[in-house]
Amino acid sequence: MLKTLNLNPSRLKNLLLILSLLLILYLLFYHHAPPSPIIPRATDAPLTRRHIVFAIASSFQSWPRRKPYIRLWYSPESTRAFAFLDRVVAPGNDSLPPVIVSGDTSRFPYKFRGGLRSAIRVARVVKEVVDRGEEGVRWYVFGDDDTVFVVENLVRTLAKYDHDRWFYIGSKSESYDQNVKESFDMAFGGGGFAISHSLAKVFSRVFDSCLIRYSHLYGSDARVFSCLAELGVGLTHEPGFHQVDMRGSLFGMLSSHPLSPLLSLHHLDAVEPIFPNMSRTQAIERLFEAVNVDPARVLQQTVCYDRLNSLTVSVAWGYAIQVFNGNEFLPDLLSMQKTFMPWKRGVTVDASRYMFNLREYPKDPCKRPVVFFLESIVPDKSGIWSYYTRHKVKECVIPNAIKNLNGIRVFSEKLELDIEEVLLN
Template identity: 25%
Template sequence: MSHRDVFYGCRLVAVLLICLDAFAGDKHTGPDHAAEHRKHSVELEDVVIVIQSQRNSYHARRSGQRKVEILQQAARLGQISRQPEDRRLGVPVVVLLHELSQYEGDWSILPALPRLFAKYGHSASWLFFIEEETKVTLSALLEVLNRYPAEEEWFLGKRLHDNEASIIHHYAFSEDPSSFSYPDTTAGWALSAPLLKRLTERIRSENLKSDFTIDLKHEIALFIWEEGHGPKLTAVPEFCTEPRDGCATTFTTYLPDCGDPVSKNDVFVAVKTCQKFHSDRVPVVKATWEKDAGFLEYYSDVTDASIPTVSLGVPNTERGHCGKTFAILRRFLSKAVPKANWLLIVDDDTLISLPRLRQLLRCYDPKEAMSLGERYGYGLIQKGYSYTTGGGGMVLSRTAVSRLLSSSCGCYSDDAPDDMVLGRCFTTLGVPITHSPLFHQVESNAHARVLVTARPDDYSEEMISTQRAISFHKHWNVDPVTVYRYWLQDTRPRDEL
């Protein structure tokens, strides 16, 4: 045999060996790909469900019940197993937001993200946020999440958008309001782990602008979008509010049925006014909701027997009204007025449904110190405080008023912003600010001197149409009686108006 024959023979053997090796490798390709698929397939143990809970006892109980329901649903799916390391598989982690830390500002989500990342960011593929009355179908949720590669940045939710430029969103995207979407938090919204990581890094490293937190869902979407550097919201049709086939989530109501409404005499109503508004604003109150009050007084800078008004001896101020509000608090605890469990403080241009408020108050314990209304935040990234905004109505339990007035906390001037001072005081005293999105308010920002007016038309039509609102503020650019009859009066159907 020649050297050439030996050479070509060896070369042929080498080629055959390469082919056999390649063939052997092909036999393992299928299982390897399956393992890779399993690696990226999301199971329940890869999901952290965050219930946007509140510290108030009623809300803590309701969110705790929702957590139990979710875990029981996972158990029914038959996905609980024991491993040698005693690790449970097949169940999601369910977090009550108010238990994540002692910081009340976690409700605004951004301060909570680093804490959530530290605890779950290295083990979870998704964070899924829901409200305490949001119902979740876990099997459908998994189907949704598995449509999106968890190793990429995703922001998922039910899409809401402004039909017109809205003052509560600071006229953002005024040229095309519908171009920017934000999540309907009642339907649930999700962040993938890579997006959670990047948001956490931003919060930790950047000097974030942090003044007022007003509309959380819109501000979260803006922060995530990061002026085009981050993802926009991806609309998920299975994230629902109204029940229908194929939904992964549904939502019941913000106005729960806790039994018969509290008595009219359980709520003392304090209306703040001043002489220049006696002739135009007070008549609207009398024509709409005054008749539903058991105890009501108008507090002004002058005594006017035709209304009548009570002068508290506090001069009128153009803004803030802290001196007047604290005088109201002292009068509420005095023998000058009938004793009631609850104090409602409103402006003379607040429109409110007292029957709906009394229905909501049945859910709460008046012996618990609480401040109820629409919750805003100030400086929450920098350990600031929350407060109940004034124009939409501030509801205080008698216990909260007593605790406040027995402390040294108070106004630094008569024209200080009363709602913000109350919020700062309650934060210091450990009284949680309890939020209800059924209160709708104007924010008169005493620091920035900006007036933010929230009319019904300023809210997403889809969101506001599903609510039984309790209040709206301001008579600006609306017919207040028509707004009251359409949105707040229950005696006539809307289609008859």
């Protein structure tokens, strides 16, 4: 005879608790999350500069004045790059990438009223550089002739990803309005973007047909984005790429840079020099003095508190130091000060909106923090000494602890991020 099992409420409760505990243990020890799209390849040799090919979109008119920017990051001994122009230029020297004249694009339609037909030629740079068949390429990186890359940081960043899988890596615009007009899922070309070699080979075979279908679009990056979307590839966002769809002073952005390594800066001719009393070229050269010594640390923010004098010190390494009177909350210091202006002024309300948190920058210089800009960097056996000099704008009534401070010296060790630390950024 079969006996029925009678469970009173107390025994039923205990049974449910045991089953719940077993389920939790199963989830903890046996359940595996879906694989991350970021997969370092342990079987390959480490990624180096020589595994990356840069393709730079330029023109006969802009090439002469943009050469100083390219010389900052391009090295013929270690960097592989090609500049694509619309016309032949006089032979250059070995300090610049080889110049290639872009192919004829007259057969492709362009229907965006008021736009520039050159967008087709610039977009087709992606196909033309891949079709060259360069050996040993793992990544293709694209930018404009006024895009400045931090190559060592690019190497560290791209090393996070499997180049044999399909990756399209970049960043959206800083401007909310520009993203609305184009796409929040598109890598803006001036800021630079990367495509894995496996994706690039497939992309190059189909891109000409995409150029015909997407003749109504405005820019080159929109054409690349649309064709990649047809292949089922979405954008992998890396915040270190900077389109710089802003005008005026970039101090607020550079002094509160995201934790991610600096990868690129664009539109340098459209903004003020990033260091005072210098030309644009001289100013970016000063920043690259820091880049060449410790690229991973450049612009990384460190905040210190002086309790004795009630001061807050914010260090954007290799660029500037701000000294605030009083104790500032850390979350406030992580927000960018609005020292810049919209890319397109007065068109719509959206033009003055940005894709990051902002805090106001006082109009009265006496209500601002005291700023010290990078003067020099001296590496030695023990580490790196960086020196920052006070920038005086106006005579203000300030505490003696700040008033008598004319320079700041910072000691640091070179920042060497391993793959696990890069993955967290």
